[in-house]
Amino acid sequence: MSLISAVQTYLKSYTDLTGKPVWVNYLGESAPEFSVVPLPGAGIVAHYISGATRRVYPFALQSKQTTHAEAERLDNSEFFEEFAAWLEQQTEAGTFPTMSAGQAATAIEVTGGGVMYEQGQSGTAFYQIECRLVYEQAPVVASEDD
Numbered sequence: 718m719s720l721i722s723a724v725q726t727y728l729k730s731y732t733d734l735t736g737k738p739v740w741v742n743y744l745g746e747s748a749p750e751f752s753v754v755p756l757p758g759a760g761i762v763a764h765y766i767s768g769a770t771r772r773v774y775p776f777a778l779q780s781k782q783t784t785h786a787e788a789e790r791l792d793n794s795e796f797f798e799e800f801a802a803w804l805e806q807q808t809e810a811g812t813f814p815t816m817s818a819g820q821a822a823t824a825i826e827v828t829g830g831g832v833m834y835e836q837g838q839s840g841t842a843f844y845q846i847e848c849r850l851v852y853e854q855a856p857v858v859a860s861e862d863d
Contacts, residue, residue, distance in 0.1 A: 720774045725753045727814035744781045748841045752779045768856025775849045785840040797831020797846050819855035
């Protein structure tokens with residue numbers, strides 16, 4: 718399973734995203750819609766003597782939301798505050814995305830708060846919250862055929 722697929726499936730389990738579109742690298746014309754987008758910076762952050770590594774996978778949860786009324790804009794901001802709290806709770810509980818063999822998540826966390834990036838004339842806005850998945854990667858064992 719790819720990391721982006723694991724993150725997408727995992728985020729769909731968040732109650733406030735149930736039944737709403739959660740795409741990868743795409744936001745459509747409707748609001749609300751959500752997208753998981755990989756960010757630069759993925760890679761190894763620590764090497765262990767065993768050959769295992771600690772890695773990070775940065776991603777953003779983007780959304781297109783309606784913004785006609787003040788109440789809608791407040792709801793949008795509250796969504797991201799609650800989402801950040803949910804990720805923190807998931808890390809504390811040890812509830813993480815299902816990953817490929819040899820990978821084990823250790824944290825999923827917000828690295829940048831949910832902010833409005835763009836507001837158009839259509840009464841919708843583009844929001845983004847930056848996050849990262851931290852995981853351990855088991856050492857790759859060479860087969861005898863190598």
